[in-house]
Amino acid sequence: MKKIMAFGIVSLVLLLTACGNSAIEDFSHTDQRGEELSLENLKGTPWLSTFVFTNCTTVCPPMTFNMASIQEELAAQGIDQYKIVAFSVDPAVDDPEVLNDYLKKFNVPDESKWHLLTGYSQDYIAEYAKDNFKSFVKNDPSSDQVVHGTSFYLMDKNGEVANNYDGYGDVPVEEIVEDLKELLDESE
Template sequence: MRFISLSALISLVLLLSACGSSAIDDFSYTDQRGEPVALEDLKGTPWLATFVFTNCNTVCPPMTFNLSGIQEELEADGLSDYKIVAFSVDPIVDTPETLQNYLAQFSVPDDSKWHLLTGYTQDEIAEFAKDNFKSFVRNDPESDQVIHGTNFYLVDQEGVVVNNYDGYDSVPVEDIKNDLRGLIEEY
């Protein structure tokens, strides 16, 4: 009897832990090309997500540089079925044109895979980040900067966040490549 109870308990824990990942809430925003991008448009393709803003004078340029480097590695390995999505945390300043100029500062191997998104309020993106990525976004009351998390998030073909990684300092490029490759091959 004790063995059956332990088995049932383990099964329940595994079931509940599997439910910990949930699909990202539906959205439709505007990218750096001025084109609408909705969650539905990304379905069927895994994507890396992050939060940045163009006026950032600390973590965002290195994070964007790191994403560009990851893309170089993905392309070198022959992986092409993915997207990179960066949500602006300063949507009033970050118009599509501003986002396009920002991305042009980086040597991205294929900018067609990138969607830098805007078209919402800062309160909306703060709520979206918290609810969907367990990340934070808030204004710095002492400056024109926005405080936000520095992670990269791997989102699967169904729109579920399946992993997150340090996107600023100790970026695990090999892990990201292997996890993304796994999603592509699995699908």
């Protein structure tokens, strides 16, 4: 009986550990301003992350608009200690100039908070998305489009995924803002 109980406790601990935050792998990529951004640069600050590409004809424009709406709400509440990081899933097309032009199409309240990243291969970002965000990235062989996940990820100050949300349809803006506030309160 004691062996069964010990096994149950060990199993529960392993399950709870697996459900906790997961740290992402280090990265260093070029943003839309031609500047390098790394996970190390983001340490100490919570950030929102997603995956987009500039010639997307479906989900990316609404997702970028939705992220800008989250930023509007953060600004309205006086919250300014965060970053927004979007990994391009079409890095062969999305160079810094293209990413910069893309971001200008959206009415973002504070462009300095945004980092649209490129400077890697598509194979790299497909693996990185899968391994670190449990998301998918795959070329559509019949078009110039890339199929990818539509989640927004809230990252804590240590570069761990604190939560994820729908970034396309029913975006929980208030929940994201409240969760970000909690992360900021924890870091004080």
